Amino acid sequence: MKPLLFLDIDGVLNPWAAPACPPGYAEHRWRTRKAWLSPAHGHALRALATCADLVWASSWADDANTLAGKALGLPPLPTVTFAGPHADTGPDWKFPAVGRFAYGRPLVWFDDDFELRPGAKDRFLRRRDQPTLLVPVDPAVGLTPARLGAVTG
Template sequence: MITGARPLILLDVDGPLNPFAGTAETRAGFVEHQIRLSRWNKRKVLRLWLNPALGPALLGLAERTGAQLAWATTWGHRANTVIGPVIGLPVLRVVELDDAGGRWKFPAVERFAAGRPLVWLDDDFDLYPAVRDEFLGRRVGVPTELWRIDPRVGLTMGDLAAVEAWLDGHSNVGTPE
């Protein structure tokens, strides 16, 4: 467990929790859901694959490590009403994403984290490599792990075990909140 500032575990939906690029073979444990979102044409159905075991696993990880779960997804607050209930997550804080002028989620995550240690679970860190590297450069001295999830497979129990080991390995950092 990291002592001092409570670490963050930031969750993206599409890729990590919804392995949209996968196949039936690569999505073991994920269940297909068909939903309609109000912003979409009422006749259009969005297909998602979600693993109901991930919610309890994420909650257990957060409890064991003292970390705080939060959404860092373009789903925004809808993650709390559409995704969270399906996989057993309570309402979580949301990183308020903005149009960062081609800088993706990095500026919003930087503001949200405010110097706290973080593990960020996402599949798109390589979209803007220069911006990613700048983000990491500004976080020198603050434990930061960008954990890339394969969007064909989604978040696995192995990923969660590795994230827990990473958090445990950074147990003497941070400053009081």
């Protein structure tokens, strides 16, 4: 069984904390959202999809597929459902929903917020009985080849 690879958008694929749109990225504007996205991410993620099942773990919800995913040339991906609007801001953040989605499967997860809730992160890791790799991403830089190498290398 292939591992699950969870993807956040803001801070991971969209380096929102950068002072300006980084080289290699293009600004995308939709009615309700704006993001800086790199076509290189689309290529790299499509390649990773041969050895992992990609899943959105983002507050973008359905917009992850219809906006960011489409702009990156990704096929529609499953999306983790968080309970109610902005439920990823609660005390345990995204961890419970990702844990339920990934039950019984190994996982890799790219996100920029792991250290905001260290207690929730520790509880999540203690409960996991499958291989689990949390890959922190700097929201001012976004997903880099070195961070991708944590999965492929």
